[in-house]
Amino acid sequence: MVIFGASGDLTKRKLVPALYALAAEVSLPDGFTVIGAARSALTDEEFRADMREGVEHYGRVHLRDDAWQKFAAGLHYVTYDMDAPDGFESLKQALEKADRERGTAGNRLIYFSTPPNAVTPLTDRLNAAGLTTQAPGTFVRVIIEKPFGRDLATARELNDRLHTAFIEEQIYRIDHYLGKETVQNLLVFRFANGIFEPLWNRQYIDHVQITVAEEIGVEGRGSYYEEAGALRDIVQNHIMQLVAIVGMEAPSNFKAEMVRDEKVKLLRAVRPIHPDDALSHSVRGQYSAGFINGGRVPGYRDEKGVAPDSLRETFVALKVDIDNWRWAGTPFYLRTGKRMPKRSTEIVIQFRRVPHSPFAGSVPLAAGAVPTDGIDPNLLILRIQPDEGITLRFGAKIPGQALRIESVNMDFMYGTAFREQSPDAYERLLLDCMLGDPTLFAREDEVEEAWRFCTAILDGWRAHPPDRTNCPNYEAGTWGPDEAHAFMARDGRAWHLP
Numbered sequence: 001m002v003i004f005g006a007s008g009d010l011t012k013r014k015l016v017p018a019l020y021a022l023a024a025e026v027s028l029p030d031g032f033t034v035i036g037a038a039r040s041a042l043t044d045e046e047f048r049a050d051m052r053e054g055v056e057h058y059g060r061v062h063l064r065d066d067a068w069q070k071f072a073a074g075l076h077y078v079t080y081d082m083d084a085p086d087g088f089e090s091l092k093q094a095l096e097k098a099d100r101e102r103g104t105a106g107n108r109l110i111y112f113s114t115p116p117n118a119v120t121p122l123t124d125r126l127n128a129a130g131l132t133t134q135a136p137g138t139f140v141r142v143i144i145e146k147p148f149g150r151d152l153a154t155a156r157e158l159n160d161r162l163h164t165a166f167i168e169e170q171i172y173r174i175d176h177y178l179g180k181e182t183v184q185n186l187l188v189f190r191f192a193n194g195i196f197e198p199l200w201n202r203q204y205i206d207h208v209q210i211t212v213a214e215e216i217g218v219e220g221r222g223s224y225y226e227e228a229g230a231l232r233d234i235v236q237n238h239i240m241q242l243v244a245i246v247g248m249e250a251p252s253n254f255k256a257e258m259v260r261d262e263k264v265k266l267l268r269a270v271r272p273i274h275p276d277d278a279l280s281h282s283v284r285g286q287y288s289a290g291f292i293n294g295g296r297v298p299g300y301r302d303e304k305g306v307a308p309d310s311l312r313e314t315f316v317a318l319k320v321d322i323d324n325w326r327w328a329g330t331p332f333y334l335r336t337g338k339r340m341p342k343r344s345t346e347i348v349i350q351f352r353r354v355p356h357s358p359f360a361g362s363v364p365l366a367a368g369a370v371p372t373d374g375i376d377p378n379l380l381i382l383r384i385q386p387d388e389g390i391t392l393r394f395g396a397k398i399p400g401q402a403l404r405i406e407s408v409n410m411d412f413m414y415g416t417a418f419r420e421q422s423p424d425a426y427e428r429l430l431l432d433c434m435l436g437d438p439t440l441f442a443r444e445d446e447v448e449e450a451w452r453f454c455t456a457i458l459d460g461w462r463a464h465p466p467d468r469t470n471c472p473n474y475e476a477g478t479w480g481p482d483e484a485h486a487f488m489a490r491d492g493r494a495w496h497l498p
């Protein structure tokens with residue numbers, strides 16, 4: 001495995017700890033070899049020491065000296081030079097040496113953990129150096145990190161450029177949400193159980209909410225975030241993948257192309273929001289200083305790398321309509337934000353209310369309750385993280401002489417049900433790629449469909465920048481701007497409090 005961008009954060013925090021966990025749990029062959037490639041010079045020893053620190057700090061599994069020694073024997077570091085004609089010579093030699101000495105047999109996995117603008121020049125150079133072609137009986141696969149382009153046009157251009165060097169089957173576009181156990185369980189929940197699917201449609205579901213709330217701010221990535229913002233950072237990839245999985249039809253089998261065909265069909269059915277309508281279908285927010293867990297945190301504009309008058313969104317809420325028979329008239333509301341009161345990714349399925357309540361009148365209305373019958377709607381809450389689990393909320397009679405109804409929970413919790421630690425998303429995805437299974441990676445058309453939807457919103461936003469007098473518009477440690485609540489209230493709905 002060749003990692004470009006080996007001196008970066010992702011390699012140390014995620015990739016090498018995931019590889020070490022796979023090695024320690026004996027999922028990798030002994031000869032597995034990692035070649036870290038970057039421009040800055042490091043010796044193998046320095047690279048190994050740095051990676052060891054990464055495993056110790058960020059790894060899921062505890063570092064064992066013997067397992068580390070064995071794994072580290074296959075860790076190497078090379079530099080490359082984009083401008084010199086023989087700038088990839090040391091990489092080539094390292095790969096040949098691995099084939100000779102460690103039995104890697106010409107199989108290569110290339111990971112671009114680089115800034116996005118490095119992907120195409122690197123692809124061109126690898127292609128010119130003959131490192132992208134698969135000799136008979138071997139594989140060369142490439143993993144591309146997000147952001148995959150900045151809009152539809154750049155994503156298409158990137159796909160086209162990648163295809164000059166690789167065929168689609170060689171390209172693995174990683175979205176780490178798809179590697180999360182709870183996201184994979186959405187497919188199991190929907191398609192391995194007979195009782196939910198009959199209800200999973202416009203007739204029984206009032207609406208769907210998907211929330212990706214983060215406590216953290218931009219974590220030293222201010223200059224990246226200034227370019228990206230919440231829509232590109234989270235919605236275009238992670239949230240649109242969740243929309244596809246919640247909304248898709250059942251594939252007839254779990255082969256990669258079957259699953260991905262169904263996801264892309266759903267994404268194609270997402271109604272485009274015309275740029276002129278972007279403002280009425282979305283809410284943008286940016287956080288100011290505030291308090292989280294009792295501690296004061298700075299505002300977005302005070303983060304390193306952020307312009308003092310930045311208008312970049314750190315929160316977004318959207319309403320999505322899906323034009324097909326399953327979902328017509330049942331909107332999906334999406335929201336994500338940095339510096340929310342707590343970290344929580346969840347999907348809430350809100351069912352329709354009973355058509356008529358025989359209890360009307362006998363139920364004293366709680367303050368703020370909807371007066372039709374006073375009974376809360378049923379909710380199915382799929383908690384992706386943390387507190388991974390599923391809750392079904394339904395009404396129950398409060399014991400006593402009077403007929404009073406209260407919502408209660410039926411809970412499934414991963415921790416107590418399985419008592420096993422889930423593998424990290426990167427472990428699962430790296431292993432899948434090595435095994436040649438692209439099911440949990442985004443196909444070219446999935447990425448482009450998600451961009452089609454998001455680009456129109458970005459176009460609309462660009463034409464109507466946020467009002468300077470109302471930016472920032474939410475305090476760190478709150479659930480986003482007031483407009484986000486008004487946005488739901490306009491439809492007679494409210495955000496579920498995670």
Ligand code: BG6
Binds near residue numbers: 176214233345
């Ligand atoms: C990344 C984003 O893709 O996902 C980050 O770039 C974000 O801004 C992260 O913090 C969230 O991932 P997770 O797994 O912590 O939900």
